[in-house]
């Protein structure tokens with residue numbers, strides 16, 4: 638049987654979602670998938686990025702990771718998205734990429750994939766759930782099969798118990814968090830392997 642193909646697609650300004658995505662990618666690979674770890678291109682003006690030392694440093698730290706392309710989205714049969722929460726929704730950088738996908742979407746090339754998502758926010762109740770719901774609405778428009786974690790692993794109870802997808806406060810990623818992310822990624826691979834193609 639062919640290996641499931643998972644695209645782990647993330648945007649990160651300060652590193653949290655980079656670490657979430659890396660953890661998901663490693664877990665998906667260990668679970669037997671072919672994995673493409675891909676970052677969303679920065680769209681903020683360079684003077685804004687360079688005006689913040691932490692932002693500049695994080696962008697430099699991700700230079701080895703390829704930017705996500707339409708080919709990655711068509712190639713994959715499973716998506717793991719990770720984005721910071723911005724005013725209760727995904728970062729505009731991620732939305733900007735999503736909004737380029739009209740072509741593949743209209744040709745049915747984003748349909749029939751499994752999909753799941755993770756996020757971080759500054760505050761405990763800063764909009765994590767609405768960010769995940771927002772992404773899931775888009776995944777539904779693509780014709781995806783949603784694979785949220787629900788309460789299918791005990792680590793979820795130690796990480797805030799978000800049944801929609803892993804979420805954390807910005808900058809926080811401990812062992813329980815890594816276990817939750819790994820479980821979510823393994824579950825994605827499990828259902829990607831069951832797709833009828």
Ligand SMILES: Cc1cc2nc3c(=O)[nH]c(=O)nc-3n(C[C@H](O)[C@H](O)[C@H](O)COP(=O)(O)O)c2cc1C
Pocket residue numbers: 648649650651652653654655720721722723724725726756757758759760761762763764806807808
């Ligand atoms: C423009 C902007 C809007 C934000 N909106 C929210 C928000 O609605 N709720 C919240 O808790 N944190 C908010 N934050 C904080 C981000 O969620 C936080 O920086 C992010 O989770 C860090 O992820 P990263 O380390 O991957 O960049 C916002 C940050 C920025 C810059």
